[in-house]
Amino acid sequence: MAAAFHTFLCLSDNIGVLVHDAATGETASVDVPEAAAVERALRETNWRLTKIIVTHRHSDHVQGIPELKAKTGARVVAPKKASAQVTHADELVGEGAKVKVGNLIASVLETPGHCADHISYWFAADKALFAGDTIFTLGCGRVSEAPPAVLWSSLQRIAALPDDTRIWSGHEYTLSNARFALSVDGENAALKSRAEAFARARAAGKLTVPTTLAEEKATNPFLRATDPHVQRAVGMVGADAAAVFAELRQRKNRF
Numbered sequence: 001m002a003a004a005f006h007t008f009l010c011l012s013d014n015i016g017v018l019v020h021d022a023a024t025g026e027t028a029s030v031d032v033p034e035a036a037a038v039e040r041a042l043r044e045t046n047w048r049l050t051k052i053i054v055t056h057r058h059s060d061h062v063q064g065i066p067e068l069k070a071k072t073g074a075r076v077v078a079p080k081k082a083s084a085q086v087t088h089a090d091e092l093v094g095e096g097a098k099v100k101v102g103n104l105i106a107s108v109l110e111t112p113g114h115c116a117d118h119i120s121y122w123f124a125a126d127k128a129l130f131a132g133d134t135i136f137t138l139g140c141g142r143v144s145e146a147p148p149a150v151l152w153s154s155l156q157r158i159a160a161l162p163d164d165t166r167i168w169s170g171h172e173y174t175l176s177n178a179r180f181a182l183s184v185d186g187e188n189a190a191l192k193s194r195a196e197a198f199a200r201a202r203a204a205g206k207l208t209v210p211t212t213l214a215e216e217k218a219t220n221p222f223l224r225a226t227d228p229h230v231q232r233a234v235g236m237v238g239a240d241a242a243a244v245f246a247e248l249r250q251r252k253n254r255f
């Protein structure tokens with residue numbers, strides 16, 4: 001049986017997600033920006049929390065864990081490299097580890113670049129990726145603790161997944177991301193129509209997560225560092241893709 005997903009807003013712009021296995025009733029929360037929002041989502045779905053799966057150590061992703069774990073007894077799975085910060089972890093995982101939510105199985109992909117400990121959870125059977133702050137709808141995470149090329153290579157790993165992969169990211173930053181994307185890829189018709197659809201969706205209070213890999217490849221400038229239009233916009237026609245990516249990331253920081 002396929003997985004069920006429930007996506008909701010936490011804090012001001014964090015994305016909360018519940019991953020549910022109907023066959024066993026087990027449910028995981030991807031990160032816990034705040035316990036109250038996850039508890040509300042559990043009441044709405046009538047799902048029982050059994051696991052918390054952590055993408056990275058930043059406080060806006062882990063600060064609700066102690067409270068939610070105390071209330072639910074959920075088992076906490078966290079990145080090995082975040083062991084010092086995620087002190088409530090029951091299990092520490094790295095590249096290639098398998099994480100189960102009932103009968104659903106995720107492979108852990110190490111996706112550093114936003115921060116060194118960042119991992120993503122890939123549920124291959126459901127083609128669902130929980131990418132935290134590595135990639136966003138029309139954007140990507142900020143770079144810290146490593147050169148931009150590290151995040152670029154993590155994005156390339158994600159880009160190698162099937163095109164119909166659904167991607168859940170950690171934040172609802174899409175309108176700001178769309179403005180930047182249009183500034184470097186303004187002739188992209190698919191991007192223009194997506195930006196318009198997202199503006200309508202946000203005005204109606206809808207989230208723009210999940211996205212799909214195919215749509216991101218067509219419209220996310222951070223996956224389009226080899227595209228001649230994007231390269232021309234930053235004055236780097238023919239340059240190395242990782243260098244173009246680094247320039248795009250710099251420009252987004254200043255945007």
Ligand SMILES: [Zn+2]
Nearest residue numbers: 056058114133
């Ligand atoms: Zn973060």
